[in-house]
Amino acid sequence: MHNADLMTAPYRIFGVEASPYSVKVRSYFRYKRIPHQWVVRDRTAMPEFQRLAKLPLVPLVVTPQGEALQDSTPILEEMERRHPDPALQPNDATLAFLSALLEEYADEWGNKPMFHYRWTYDDDQRSAAERIARESMPGASADEIASAAEMIRKRMVPRLKLVGSSKATRGVIEASFERQLRILDPHLATRSFLFGGRPTLADFGLFGQLYQCATDPTPARLMQEGARHVLRWIERMLDPHAEGDVEPWTSLEPTLFPLLRDEVGAVFLPWSTANARALERGEASFEVTLGGAPFAQETQKYHAKSLAVLRARLAAVADRSALDPILERAGCLSWLA
Template structure:
C-alpha cells in the first residue's frame, strides 16, 4: 500500500504532550506528512473517544478515515505497512532491545516527567496555562479555576496520587539525573542511540525528553547545565529525515546502554512485577519499593501488564541464537529474573487485543 493512501494523517493531541511529541518525532523522521490538531475537551474529545475507545492523546486519523490510538502499536503498524525507511532495526537483537528501551521510556520515565511538570509551581503554571488555552476552551468555567482544576487532577492522577510522597521526591528526581548522565555519555560519543541515524530507541526517549524534560522549566535548566549533548540530541532528532540524510546503525548492542539496562532491571521491571501482583489481586493501589524509592499508594495499571506480556512475546519471537545473546545481556544487567518472575500474567487477549484500532485499557486511569 502506498503511503499516500493513508497520508497526510491528522494527529489529535497537545503541543506539550509526552506521547503526542513521541508520535510527531516518529512521523517527522519517517517522512509521514501530518497536521497536529488540538484534542480539546468537548466535541473533539467526544469524537476521539467514540472512534478509538479512549480520549487519551495522541489519536491519529488516517487519510482514509480510520482512527488509531497508542503510539507503540501505531508505530509497529506503520513499520509493518510501510517498511522503508525502517525505524525499528532489522537486526533481531537490536529490535528487541530497542522495544525494551521504548517501553521503559514510555512507562517509567513518565513518572519523573509528570513529577517535574506538576510538582513545581513553575512547571504547573506553565503547563496549566498552556493546556487550558490549547484544549480547555470549550469548558465553561473561569480560566483561573480551570487551571487550578487541571493542576489538581494531574497531581492526584500522576504525582502525589500515584505513589510519590514528599519524602520520596529526591529519589524520583535521581531517576532523571541518572538518565541524563546515561544519555549524555552516549550522545557525547555519537549522534543517536544506535549510531549515526535514529531508531525506535531514540523515538522512545523523545517521549519524556522532547515535550517534558527539555521543555518544562525546572528539568530543562538542569538538562542545559548538566547534559548539553542530550539537549542537542533532542533537536537533532526533531530535525532528522531518514529519506534525505545518510547514516547507518552500529553493530550489536552498544556497551554504553549497560547503565540504562541496569536501571531497567533494578527499577522498572521490579515495579512491573509489583503492578502485576496488584492487578492479579484486584488492588487498585499498591505500595512498592524500586531502586531505593518507596512508592506508597501507586496506581495499578492493567495496561502495563500488557506491556510486560509484549516484552516477553518480543523475546520469544527471537530466533534461537538471538534469544541466547539477549538472555545473556538481560542476565548481566539484572533484567532476566524480573522479566520472567511471574509464571502467568493476569491478562487475556481481550485486553489491548484490538490496538492500535481500539483502546481497551489506558496506561493510568486517573478515575480508577
C-alpha cells in the same frame, strides 16, 4: 470522497504539545516522511476528536481510510506494517529487542519523572497548566486562559498519586531522572541517536518524555546544567533524519549498558513486575524496594499489559545467544522470564 482522494489524503494525528505520547508519534511520522496533518486537539477540534476516539486519550491517528488508531506503541507498529521503509527498528534482533525494552522503560517509567516534576513544583505546575490552557483555547482572553489554567492545575495535581509520586517517593523518582541524564549525556555526546546514526523505537519513546521535561522549568534546569547533549538530541528528535546506520553492540555497550543495568534492571523492571504481580493478586496497591528505598503506588492495568507484550516479544526472538547474556548481566533477564 473519490478513491483517488482517499489514496492521497494524509493521516491525521490529533494531539497536544504537552503530551509525551503525542509528540512521540508526530516525530515518528516526520521521520518516516508519511504525509500527515498535526491536528491540535483544542476546543474547536474536540467534538470531532470525541466522535472518532474510542478512548479519551491523545494521540489519536486517523488513517486516510478513516480508521481510528490509539495507543502510541501499537500505532507505530501498525504504521510500520503500512510503511515498512525505512525500517524503524535495527535489523539485528538483539538490538531490536533492546530498543523495544528501552521504549517500554521510557513510556512506562520515564513518564514518572516527567509527570512528577510537572505537577509537584509550583513553577512547573503553573508553566505547564498555562501552556496547556493556551493551546486548547485559541483566541481566548487572558482571563479565560488564567481560569482554565487554574482548573487544569487543580485537576492534574491530585493525579500525582496515580503515578506513585509523593513526598515519600520523590527521592527515588528524582534520583532516577538524574541518573538517566548522567548516563545518556556521554552516550549522546558521540552519536546522533541512541543506537547510532538513525533513530529507532527507543529514541521516539524516550524523546516523548524528555522533550516534555525540557519544557518544564525544574527538569529543564537540570538538563541545562548537566545534559547539553541530551538537549541537542531532543532538538534533533523533533524532526529526525537518518545520518547513518545503527552501530554494533560492541560500540554502543560502554555507554548504553549502564542505562540497562542501573535504570531498566535496577528500577523499571522490579517496579513493573511488582505492579503486574499485584494486579494478578487483585491488590489495589503495591510497594516495592527500589535502590534500597520504598516505592508505593496504586496498581495499574496498562503497565501490566505492556509488560506482557514485551515478554512475548522476548519469547519471539529466535536466536537469543547474544541477547540473553546482555540481559543477564544488566539484571533484566530474570524479570522478563
